[in-house]
Amino acid sequence: MKQLKPADFNGDAHEVAQMLIGATLLVDGVGGRIVETEAYDRDDEASHSFSGPTPRNEAMFGPAGRAYVYRSYGIHWCLNFVCREKGHGAGVLIRAIEPTQGMDLMRARRGIQEVRQLCSGPGKVGQALGVTRALNGLRLDEAPFEVLAADQPARIVKGPRIGISKAMEVHWRFGEAGSRFLSRPFG
Numbered sequence: 001m002k003q004l005k006p007a008d009f010n011g012d013a014h015e016v017a018q019m020l021i022g023a024t025l026l027v028d029g030v031g032g033r034i035v036e037t038e039a040y041d042r043d044d045e046a047s048h049s050f051s052g053p054t055p056r057n058e059a060m061f062g063p064a065g066r067a068y069v070y071r072s073y074g075i076h077w078c079l080n081f082v083c084r085e086k087g088h089g090a091g092v093l094i095r096a097i098e099p100t101q102g103m104d105l106m107r108a109r110r111g112i113q114e115v116r117q118l119c120s121g122p123g124k125v126g127q128a129l130g131v132t133r134a135l136n137g138l139r140l141d142e143a144p145f146e147v148l149a150a151d152q153p154a155r156i157v158k159g160p161r162i163g164i165s166k167a168m169e170v171h172w173r174f175g176e177a178g179s180r181f182l183s184r185p186f187g
Contacts, residue, residue, distance in 0.1 A: 001148035005141050006065025008149075013039035013083045013090040014172050018158075020081070020092060021176050022150030027129040028143075030102030032119065033150075034094060035179040038161045039172040040080075042089035053089070059137040061089045067145065069126075069136040076123025077131040081140060081147075095162075095173070096120050098181040099128070121183040157186045 001024060009016055017039040025031045053061045059068040060082055068080040068091050080091040097119040099106055106118045106128040119125045140147050155177035162173060162184060175182050 001151055003141055004065075004147045004149055006063060006139065008065070009081055009083050009140070010064035010085060011083060013041050013092055014174075016081065016083045017092040017172065017174050018156055019150075020094075020147075021156050021174055022152070022154035024100070024146070024148040024150075025094065025097055025129075026101060026146040026148075027131065027135070028102075029146075030105050030129055031097060031146075032100035033098040033176075034096075035098050035181045036094075036096035036173070036175040036183055038093040038095055038174070039083075040091050040093065057089070060091050062086060062137060065140050067135050067138050067140060069131060069133055071133070072123060077126035077133065078122045079126055079129070079131045079135070093122055094125050095122050096175075096179075096181055096183045097125055098179065105130075116180055120181055124183075159186045 017037040020034050020037050023034050025034050059066060062082055063086045064083055066082040068082050070078055072078045079094045083090040083092060099115055099118045107113055110118055110128050119128050156174050157177045158171050158174050160171055175186055
């Protein structure tokens, strides 16, 4: 499988979000296949970048192919991949992965045994992969990250994003059709 480079992320967030379905995400060798994503763009009211750069979202305005990490509800670290050219403010939230590598460490970090529950939501992904603010702004093609292109195209389904109160009509949530590792089924 081919390691994705920053140029691979330099596109519209909703296109990159679909390209990532089936790709492999590893953080220090722990992770699996990406099965669910959500796209956000600076022209999108639901995006952290909508109101412009702040100390919290600065990484989202950085060059494509970097991590944007934020804390959700003051509890969960969430991992996003920055898209588009520097200064634009777009990204892809990693909503769910199918765990394949580092299962024992993911189970220990999450405190559960059930494989399906390890990474079936963005907060769960962050906890299972050991994501912290220290990863914010780091390149996705350098350690501790490894993002490998999907070896074959995935069957993708789409629908409305989850947990937002603005721009709910935008169907920029993407998932692998039939995956049992999604955070929530698609309607």
